[in-house]
Amino acid sequence: MRSRIFAGLLLATVSAATAFAQGAPIKLADVAELSGGGATVGNNWKNGIDLAIEEINAKGGVLGRKLEVTHADSQSNPGVARAQVQKALDNEPYVLLGPGYSGSVKVTSPLAAEAGITQIMGGEAAELTQGGNKFLFRTSFGQQSSMPKVAKYINDELKAKSVAIVWVNNDFGKGGRDVISKEFAKYNIKVAADLSTEAGQADFAADVSKIKAAAPDAVFIYLNEEESARILKELKRQAVAAPLVGETTLVGQKVVELAGDAANGARGHVGLTTDAPVDLVKAFREKFVKKYNYVPDHNGLKGYLAIYMVKATTEKMGKVDPKKFADTLHGLTIKAASEPGILMDVTFDEKGDIDRQGFLVEIVEGKQVVKQVLPKLN
Amino acid sequence: MTAAGKYWRIAIGVAVIAALIIVPMNFNRYGLFILSQWAVMTIAAMGLNLTLGYAGQVSLAQGAFVGIGAYAAAIMTTQGMPLIAALGVAIVLCFAIGWILGYPALRVQHHYLAFVTLAFSTLAFLVFRNEDWLTKGIYGISNIPRPNVLGFATSRPLPFYYFCLGSLGVVSLAMWWLIRSPWGRAFVALRENPVRALSLGIDTRRYTLMAFAIGSALGGVAGTLYAPLTQYIDPVPFNLSLSLDLLMMVIVGGSGFFFGPLLGAMIAVLLPEWLRFTQGYYLMLYAVAVMLLLIYSPSGILGILDRYLTERRTKVASALRAVTKSRLETAP
Numbered sequence: 001m002r003s004r005i006f007a008g009l010l011l012a013t014v015s016a017a018t019a020f021a022q023g024a025p026i027k028l029a030d031v032a033e034l035s036g037g038g039a040t041v042g043n044n045w046k047n048g049i050d051l052a053i054e055e056i057n058a059k060g061g062v063l064g065r066k067l068e069v070t071h072a073d074s075q076s077n078p079g080v081a082r083a084q085v086q087k088a089l090d091n092e093p094y095v096l097l098g099p100g101y102s103g104s105v106k107v108t109s110p111l112a113a114e115a116g117i118t119q120i121m122g123g124e125a126a127e128l129t130q131g132g133n134k135f136l137f138r139t140s141f142g143q144q145s146s147m148p149k150v151a152k153y154i155n156d157e158l159k160a161k162s163v164a165i166v167w168v169n170n171d172f173g174k175g176g177r178d179v180i181s182k183e184f185a186k187y188n189i190k191v192a193a194d195l196s197t198e199a200g201q202a203d204f205a206a207d208v209s210k211i212k213a214a215a216p217d218a219v220f221i222y223l224n225e226e227e228s229a230r231i232l233k234e235l236k237r238q239a240v241a242a243p244l245v246g247e248t249t250l251v252g253q254k255v256v257e258l259a260g261d262a263a264n265g266a267r268g269h270v271g272l273t274t275d276a277p278v279d280l281v282k283a284f285r286e287k288f289v290k291k292y293n294y295v296p297d298h299n300g301l302k303g304y305l306a307i308y309m310v311k312a313t314t315e316k317m318g319k320v321d322p323k324k325f326a327d328t329l330h331g332l333t334i335k336a337a338s339e340p341g342i343l344m345d346v347t348f349d350e351k352g353d354i355d356r357q358g359f360l361v362e363i364v365e366g367k368q369v370v371k372q373v374l375p376k377l378n
Numbered sequence: 379m380t381a382a383g384k385y386w387r388i389a390i391g392v393a394v395i396a397a398l399i400i401v402p403m404n405f406n407r408y409g410l411f412i413l414s415q416w417a418v419m420t421i422a423a424m425g426l427n428l429t430l431g432y433a434g435q436v437s438l439a440q441g442a443f444v445g446i447g448a449y450a451a452a453i454m455t456t457q458g459m460p461l462i463a464a465l466g467v468a469i470v471l472c473f474a475i476g477w478i479l480g481y482p483a484l485r486v487q488h489h490y491l492a493f494v495t496l497a498f499s500t501l502a503f504l505v506f507r508n509e510d511w512l513t514k515g516i517y518g519i520s521n522i523p524r525p526n527v528l529g530f531a532t533s534r535p536l537p538f539y540y541f542c543l544g545s546l547g548v549v550s551l552a553m554w555w556l557i558r559s560p561w562g563r564a565f566v567a568l569r570e571n572p573v574r575a576l577s578l579g580i581d582t583r584r585y586t587l588m589a590f591a592i593g594s595a596l597g598g599v600a601g602t603l604y605a606p607l608t609q610y611i612d613p614v615p616f617n618l619s620l621s622l623d624l625l626m627m628v629i630v631g632g633s634g635f636f637f638g639p640l641l642g643a644m645i646a647v648l649l650p651e652w653l654r655f656t657q658g659y660y661l662m663l664y665a666v667a668v669m670l671l672l673i674y675s676p677s678g679i680l681g682i683l684d685r686y687l688t689e690r691r692t693k694v695a696s697a698l699r700a701v702t703k704s705r706l707e708t709a710p
Contacts, residue, residue, distance in 0.1 A: 035661055037614075072654070073661075078518070079608045079615050083415070083651075087408035106520050107610035125517075169507065171516045171612070 025068035026061075026320055028053075028310065029088035030097040031108070032122075036076030037199065041100040041299045045122055046071055047292050048303025049097060052341060055287075062311050063320065074099050078107040089115045094322050095310050096120070100299060102128060102171045109136050118326045120306040122299060125175040129351040135326045137309070137352040139302035141271040143179045145353065146247060149374060150220070150269045151183030153360060158243055160217035164193035166207060166231060167222045173197075176222045176247065192216040201227055204234040212240055221246040221266075225297065229258030236262040248273060248298050251361050251368060260366070267362040267371070272298040272305075275368040276359060280336055280343045301343070308341035309334070345376060398543060403536070410535040411607075416647045417542035418603045421549050423627040423639035425596025430625070431634035432557060433589030434569030435483050439495035440624045442502035443472045443594045445616030447601020449506060452519040452611050461525035461602065468598035476594025480587040499618050506613035518612030522605050532606075542603055549599065556592070557636065565589050569634075597624075630668060632680030641679050 030049055033042030053067045061067060072088060074081035081104035088096060089111060095118045099105055102125035109128070112119040113135045120137045121128075126144035129136060154160050163184060167177035177194075184191055192214035195207045208231065211219055219235070219242050221228060228250045235244065244250070246268040253275055256263045270276070274285040274296060284304060288296050312334045317324055333347040347355040360372040402413055426440045447468035454464040482494040506513050513519070524533045525541070532538040556562050564585045567575035576582050605611050623646055631642025649667065653660040675681045 034658070071657070075661075077615050078610060078612060079415070079604075082608050082610075083408060083411050086411050087406075090406040090408050103516075103518055103610070103612045103614065106518065107608060110609075127517075169516065171518075174516045 023065065025066040026314075027091070027093050028067060028069040028095050028097055028307075029072070029091065029093035030069050031072045031074050031081060031084045031088055031104075032098040033076040033100055033104070034071065034073035036074075038074075038076035038101050040297070041122065042074070042076070042098075044296050044299035045098060045100050045303035047288070048296065048300040048305075049307055051288060051291055052304045052307035054291075055341070056307065056311055062314050063318070065320065067307070067310070069097070074101075074104055076101060076104075078104045082107045082111070085111055089117060092322075093117065094320060095325060097303070097306050098122060100302075102175065105136075109133050112136070117322060118329065120309055122302045122306075125171055126179055127175075129353050133352070134330075137326075137329060137348060138354045139305050139309070140298065140354065141356070141358065142353055143176050146269055146271055146358070147176060147179040148183050149358065149360075150245060150247060151180055151187060151189075153269065154184075154218050154220070154245055155187040155189060158218050158245070160189060160243075162190040162192040162214075162216045162218075164195065164211045164214050164216040164219045164242075165191055165222070166195045166197060166211070166219065168199050168201075168224060168227060169196045170199055172224075173222050180220060180222075197223065197227065197231075199224065199227070202230065204231040205238075207231070208234045208238045208240060211235070211242075212238055216242055218243045218245055221250050223249060225249050225252055225254045226258065228252075229255045229263070232259040232262040232266060243267065251363055252297060253295050253368070254297060256363060256366055256368070263363045264365060265363065267360065269374070270359045270361050271356065272301045273359070273361070273368070274298075274301065275361070276344075277370050278344055280340055284343060305342060305346075308339060308343075312339045312342060347376070395547075399540075402539060405536075407535045410539045412647060412651055414535075414539045414542045414607050416643050417539070417546040418600050418607060419624070419627065419647055420546055420640050420643040421603070422597050422600035423624050423631070423643050424549060424553055425593040425600070426624050427593075427628045427631075427633060427635075427639045428553070428556075428565070428596070429589050429593030430628055431638065432562065432565040432569060433586065433593075435480075435586065435590060436488055436492045436625075437495045437590070437593065438492050438618065438621045438625065439479065439498045439502070440593070440597045441616050441618065441620030441622075442499045443476065443597025444601040444604060444620060444624075445502055445506055445613070446472055446475070447598035448605040448611050448616065449513055449519075449601070450598070451602040451605035452522050453512065455523050455525070455606070456519060456521065461606065465599065465602045468602045469595045472598030472601075473591045473595040476591040477587050479594070480590030483586050483590060484583055495621075496618065499621050503613055503617050506616060513613070516612060518610055519605075520610045522609045522611070524606045524609070538607065542607070545599070545603060549596065554636065561585070561588070626668065630671060630678050632678030632684070635678070635680040635684070638678060638680050645679075 032045050033039060049069060053069055056062060057066045072084040074084055081099050085108040096112050097120055100122035102123035105121045105123035105128055109119055113133050118135050120139060122139055124140060124143055126142050129138060129142060154163060165177055167173040181191060193210055195210060197207060221231060221244060223231060244266045248270045250266055251268040251270060274281060288300060313325060313329045313332060314320055317328050329348050330350050334342045335345050336342050344356050355377050357376045358374040359370045361368045361370050402410055422440055422444050426437060429435050429437050450468040450471060451461060451464040455461055479498055483491050507516055524538055527541055530537055532541045564580045567580055568582055568585055572582050627642030627646045628639055630645055631638035650660055650664050653663050656663055
């Protein structure tokens, strides 16, 4: 008799526990650059995450469970990022989100891999996904996939024989410069000037006069948004006529706002932009602006997409299983038709790199005009 | 000091050391990382305390010396050389550079000297970032191995923490000896009144350079521990803000007090972590806390303690005086 009561109690406890597990929120951990040099990056990323989670929870969560995220500040410092990721991993999150700086990703990704927890991050440096880490995923193109497209455009469309490269001397700028220099070498395009600039640099007069002296057929500009606007103004002032080509950060909305007329004619390859001619992206932008009162940059999109990657992968598995997560996401194609939150069709390869459509845009009269849609590869 | 006071001090010291060894045993990896960071930063702050607190020279380059040590460790150990060799190189290099950097200290003082060291700090950052062939530039150096110490692997967090704590212990003992040696007295004499020190036959020139060089070498020691701690270094953590952080540790803890850097580093490393529950406000609260502390006690936390002890001693003394006086008055 007593054993029966015991068994009954046990059954009750077990079923209560499962019921609790069913309803318990899914825990995600985010470590991002909320202060320091990368604060713009980290806060956009964080806001994107919060927006996506709010949307998903309002619709009943993932597999009936709500999402819950903790944000930790890496102070844009790899040492602090490591401590915070360690802290996040000690609490065994379902998925780790961030960081955004490539250096911080480099120092933290071995920890997540050791713990067997998937890390969805914002870093763009080429080498991040080339070390065979099975738990690391990008949210945007790595430089190894975006730079060849830019170089090809400069060679095929502009028929340039010589270029000037202006880059910002941090891991983002240097990474892009190194990849594209190799691409230029393949096309036998001469690098007439190779100019390193500082993050936060205000005066580009000297750099622009060097560009002018080198007289290249095209100028490749790889700086952050504010600096891009400043150099565009200076290029206009010194009347540099060569075509100006860049990446997402040269042709963003913020650059247009800051540089005004000087931005006209700038063109670039854009992987993720809130100005993309895609209805879902436009809708995202409206929602974001409504909630936060400013237009996000691509980092806001990345954070938003990271959460929908978690949702799509979990629904594909049909259960919340942190161990199988990375395996499921490798090779997964998420279609915007079935999961609108992913905004554009996307495929993840075995390395955690991303395949998605891209755009070649030009600024015409203060507006981003898509000149060419670069289709998804497969 | 009374004998009882001495025993009390020893008892407290033993208790603290025991706690530092025993309590972290069941800490998680995050807690151990933070504590290891504290130990490493304390070593760097002790070096700065020698330069600033004892010899009175303002240096804004301590972060750069930590960087030199870290890069020495990272470059050499990733090439397969032992950490102890890197430690040697870091100490010699930082000592030599510190000595050379000390020369301006002979001519300029206070904020002028701060500017000289500020320039050096920027120079070091630029070398770390731009000399790709040596430092791998902005990409940084990854997969820095953790050493084997006396046959024990320190790749797990707990053994590595003990390694850092042990190093801190050795450095503390050396420092204790140094400041009680004639050299330490000479440093203090230099800080209090260089002219008088000179007239007493102290070679102020040599001791100024020495204070700078030893302080810098300790920065290098901290650096050689920092690299295997994070296992990845890039130039960013060694910019001016680290030097300012270290300066703050020394001042907040109480510059010129032996235990100042230990407390200061604890506040600089642990307080922001404790305040993290306030989310976006934690750095603001931290800043406010530091400002309030320095308004209340410009000589740091140990300054408060020192003031309290002095007051108590004065009170005891005046009480004694009053008693004696009243006895004298009542005496027939």
